[in-house]
Structure formats: C-alpha cells, structure tokens
Amino acid sequence: MSDNRTTHIDEYLPIQGLLYFDEQLKYVISKPKIMPLKSLTLEKLETLQNEAQEKLKQQEKLGIDFQSTE
Template identity: 50%
Template sequence: MSQLMDNSAEKIDVILPRQILLYQEENLDYILCKPKLIPLKSVTLEKLEKMQKDAELKMREAVEYSNENNNE
C-alpha cells in the first residue's frame, strides 16, 4: 500500500532563494492615544465631603435655633 502512495504522490520542486540571507524588517513605532483624564477627587471622597458639609450646616442651624429660643 505504501508503494501505491509513493507512486501517486506528486513531486514538489524545491525552490531555493538566490540570495543566501533572508530577513524581515520590523519597525516598532509608538501608538499615541488620547490622554485619559483622572478626576482629582474620587466619587466616594466627594460624597463624604458633601455629607460633612450637610452635617455642619445642620449643626449651625440647630445652634442658631437654640440661640434664638434662649434669647426669647
């Protein structure tokens, strides 16, 4: 059976390059993209600051209200 395959196999001609050296040039270039803006404050920090300001405002209102009631 191997003889049948040998006889029926096609012959492939080997093509050798005329020059001995073969090389491929690779140019590495930088790929520039848009800069990504990073917020100076995180969302969590902004929420905490807002909560603190609200708490301070409520404390001031409570102090003013108590001062008004004591003066009367």
C-alpha cells in the same frame, strides 16, 4: 519583443531549526485620559460632612444644646 518577465520566489519554511521574525515597533500616541480631581467616595464624604455642619449651624441658631441634660 518585450521582456515582461516576473520572477517568482517560492516560500521556504524550515521543518527543523529556528525561524526568526524581525518586528519593528512603532509608537502610537493616544489621547490623554481625563482623570477626576476627586474620587466619587471623597465627594460623597465631603457632601455628608457639609450637610452635618449645616445641620449643626441650624441647630445652634435655634438654641438647641447638645450637652447632656441632667
């Protein structure tokens, strides 16, 4: 004869009172997020500024004067 008995425990949920649940938090390490060094608006402003400076240099080479003509 072998004793292959299993014990069965019934669940008990109280109708009144407090029910506690102990949760253990574990840390999840995620990959670092790559952030742009410059924002898109800053890059757009820099390109506009560079284009304006290039146009100014080209006009200075051609001899166009921006001062008021009287």
